[in-house]
Amino acid sequence: MAKEESIEVQAVVKEALPNGFFKVEMENGHEVLAHISGKMR
Numbered sequence: 001m002a003k004e005e006s007i008e009v010q011a012v013v014k015e016a017l018p019n020g021f022f023k024v025e026m027e028n029g030h031e032v033l034a035h036i037s038g039k040m041r
Contacts, residue, residue: 015023
């Protein structure tokens, strides 16, 4: 996905999981599985 097609939302990390994964809760109440990539990893 190109940078101009990115979607940004506010979320809170609820749980840190192994291998750079996190369970996060978005502002609208949805919980999603997120991961770190690139230089942050």
